[in-house]
Amino acid sequence: MIKGGFLNEHLKTFIMTIEQIERFIGTEPDCFSKIFLKTRTVEGIFIKAPDFIELKKKNFWRIVTVNKMDEYRKSKDLNLSRIFNGQEFIKLSSKG
Numbered sequence: 087m088i089k090g091g092f093l094n095e096h097l098k099t100f101i102m103t104i105e106q107i108e109r110f111i112g113t114e115p116d117c118f119s120k121i122f123l124k125t126r127t128v129e130g131i132f133i134k135a136p137d138f139i140e141l142k143k144k145n146f147w148r149i150v151t152v153n154k155m156d157e158y159r160k161s162k163d164l165n166l167s168r169i170f171n172g173q174e175f176i177k178l179s180s181k182g
Contacts, residue, residue: 100176100177101173101175101176102172102175102176102177102178104142104145104172106178107145107147107172107175107178108142110178111132111134111147116131117131117180117181118130118131118152118180118181119131119132119178119179119180119181120178120179120180120181121149121170121175121178122175122176122177122178122179123170123174123175123176124174124176125174128149128151128170129151129152129181130149130150130151130152130154130155131149131150131155132147132148132149133148133149133150133164133167135148135164135167141169145171145172145173146169146170146171146172147169147170147172147175148164148167148168148169148170149167149168149169149170150166150167150168151168154166154167
């Protein structure tokens with residue numbers, strides 16, 4: 087589990103850095119993850135699509151959520167994923 091990177095004084099929450107998110111993805115490839123956002127929690131897997139590096143530079147991350155997982159595994163259709171802003175991440179953990 088990786089917790090937030092720096093404290094946002096205005097919101098009193100921790101915001102994760104690009105490096106922390108990337109490190110988590112590197113240690114948990116294709117593993118179900120629980121992504122804690124500022125306003126909600128999402129479960130799914132991070133996808134390293136062809137646009138991964140470009141999205142990462144902008145702190146955006148492609149995730150296939152649990153409810154689309156079966157369809158994604160069959161089709162590998164990237165349209166089933168959603169792009170999330172890393173500025174919203176406060177904590178990541180493996181769902182085990």
